[in-house]
Amino acid sequence: MNATAPNNYPMATLYVGDLAPDVNEAVLFDKFSATGPVVSIRVCRDLATRRSLGYAYVNFQQSADAERALDTMNFEPIKGRPCRIMWCQRDPSLRRSGVGNIFIKNLDKGIDNKALYDTFSAFGNILSCKIALDENEVSKGFGYVHFETQEAADEAIEKVNGMLLNDKKVFVGKWMSRKERIDQLGDAPRKFTNVYVKNFGEDFSDEDMKNLFEKFGEIQSMKVMRTEDGKSRGFGFVSYAEPEHASKAVEEINDKEVNGRILYCGRAQKKSERQAELRRRFQQQKMERNIQFQGVNLYIKNLEESIDDTRLRKEFESYGTITSAKVMRDEKGNSKGFGFVCFQSPEEATKAVTEKNGQIVMTKPLYVALAQRKEERQAQLAAQHMQRVGRMIPQGTQPVGQMFTGGFYPAMAPFPTGQRPAFLPAQVPRPRFSNQGVRGTPGYPGAMMTRPRMPRAPPRPINQQQSRIAPGGGANMAGLSGQRAPSASGTRNQKYSLPLIKLV
Template sequence: MPLESSGSGRAERTGNEGDRLAFLELLAMGPRGWRSRFPVAAGPHGWRSRFPVAADATVYVGGLDEKVSEPLLWELFLQAGPVVNTHMPKDRVTGQHQGYGFVEFLSEEDADYAIKIMNMIKLYGKPIRVNKASAHNKNLDVGANIFIGNLDPEIDEKLLYDTFSAFGVILQTPKIMRDPDTGNSKGYAFINFASFDASDAAIEAMNGQYLCNRPITVSYAFKKDSKGERHGSAAERLLAAQNPLSQAFRFPSVQDATVYVGGLDEKVSEPLLWELFLQAGPVVNTHMPKDRVTGQHQGYGFVEFLSEEDADYAIKIMNMIKLYGKPIRVNKASAHNKNLDVGANIFIGNLDPEIDEKLLYDTFSAFGVILQTPKIMRDPDTGNSKGYAFINFASFDASDAAIEAMNGQYLCNRPITVSYAFKKDSKGERHGSAAERLLAAQNPLSQADRPHQLFADAPPPPSVPTPVVTSLGPGVTPPGG
């Protein structure tokens, strides 16, 4: 099907609608011959180095057949305009994509055109869904970007997220730099926090700490295209202080009831940590991140108290005491983003046993800021997944988009169900109600995420979404989120 250039520079298609669909179906029959026509591998790097990408220039593509590849997706969406990048999240075990992907264009105009001509066309006999995606929270990037060095090769993105999210909201999945051919870690990574409070706390607490048997280095990252200047400068902090979006992530001190505990001997357990810190006041929770291979903790943990006063007292009496002959470090940590919880909590059912928290985070963080690590419910004895999970978004725009895009999509060869979770201690009432949305609209903290969510061009209607009935088996009712 020929392409003609219009006065606006857009490629206009000739022929009727039937010709277009026939062409797309023909394209989907197989990748034979496409490499000689489109140098796909060179595409993303060439485009990305020369052109700035518009904020709303990314589309979500769902309902993809297992035979669809990234090169095929690239070529298909070239019909709408120049493609900057494609991404199809893959199953870590099988290497097979999950039935959806993202396509990034040079301009929002091209993304809109792709939605217009590609939505609901058939690819390998299956209709695909094409919707607008967000620009990964760019307006929230205040420069609180840290560098983490000397990483053990076994450390993955999930472990970094679990470790560093205790200090505050992380805007994107931690980025471990990897060899493009082998996928092996290069030994360093970057994390982008939503506030300098969080990045400062992470650097102070984690620099020099052991992670998977190596002492890591944590510092502010160098700025791109700068002559040795790092993030975290006074100028950046001044701009952040004037940015109302970044202020939403500075938590009131009354919430700071969690302490970080470092330098722990391998013999220290969570029950022992709990009993030890009871000397300072009532303990709400303890958490010690563990190595996925050995099951051994990483030499640090977190203790949450009922009040900030108890946390401060713990720091006063516990810092630098010796435990199994080793001095421990006790510092203040953040309070798990409680003020940002507006009720945008979703339930995900029918999960494949192989799905882990990282895969859920990678999949659902595209729709907006996630306040905590996705919570997969597991058997306390075996650690095996029970087949369902919960995710807490920072806004209803994000949760609405996730439900609309992902409900019924395949994840690791199973169609997942995505709906609003039941409220705790309620009689069958789900999150996402009109009352919660009204309260969220009046909460200045929750408003920080509104401009940055998926499908901002076509939000769901204001009515309460129809609940999705989740079937986990005979007589099983999903618990509240």
């Protein structure tokens, strides 16, 4: 069945996925330009490393050319890897709604994307078809098919569910998100058929595994994991035909002693499930330790390099019962200069902090305090920093700044009235700056500071012997102790006045 372009897309855009890392725009242009004029091609890349994310978008000029490329080039190899082509869906809600999306599991490893597409294309127009692969690009045994309509998906579920594909009975059902599966399961125990067993010895054979588990029900597959030289790795898997048989095996085998070893038997989990459970257990144990050692664990720093765990315990044993004492060391075994001492009761720990803090041990004074978690220390240091900053800024002032060409420079806070800082003597006049004009105004972007005006000096007193009467009743300044009279080319914006001279 030929796929048609959706009516709500003004441009014929195709999504091309499952690309090799070295496929670029030029390779795709050579590949798709054979079917019709290509407007643009974009290979999506990582912003930091610029490596290909494995998919691209190809924009055609005509919708018919894009449809022909989808029909003739889908699942064709590009640099040795089959590509997966579908119409570009710009609305993500269409994919997340689950309408027309089905899930297929228990597939044969030999079924690829093209075989799955050919199998389900008879029921309707397929928007997307994909087989889940592992890191080695091997089929995981399940896949997804997204139909254009829910009616086509329902027909595929009705016709294919329970059928044999490559001699394997497949399951076909409606796709559900993880949240929907959890809500549907509720508080009921999860059904499983695959069992994980561990902690048996190297001499444990496949026959021993079969004799141990076959009494609980029909076994579909079984495997003891081994090393390259054939020795048992101490764990294996057993797959039952019915979930009830697997649950019964877990109840009977778990914590059972076999050949002097206590076995563990439980539901086989995915790697993501195991990691999530380990994280949950770690956080729970961390919280329990914090509650258990609250107020009894001490942090000691400024230790001598020669102090070991025994000497540290001896220094604090007089204050109460010590449950543990540890000096922290690096990978080479050298002391890091700090350690921890844990007491049995908070009263003993408080007494040790009060009396031991600041006491000199060997040549250094110790710092002793209650141990804190990393988050608590960071919050305390941040609060102390904010307090110091608040004390530096006078009350009633607001930090401001001026913008110069080189960047932002914070302005100094105003001084209290009638006070001057020690570095600015009172007898030194403060220079004045011109604020006239736009370029001379501080705060204007690109402003230049003008040359300061020098203070005007008072006129020097003139003796009668040094003065002479100039013609016209004025004083001749040429005779003033060698001083020159101001000329027109002298300092601008400055006026000189002479005192009146009384004639004798």
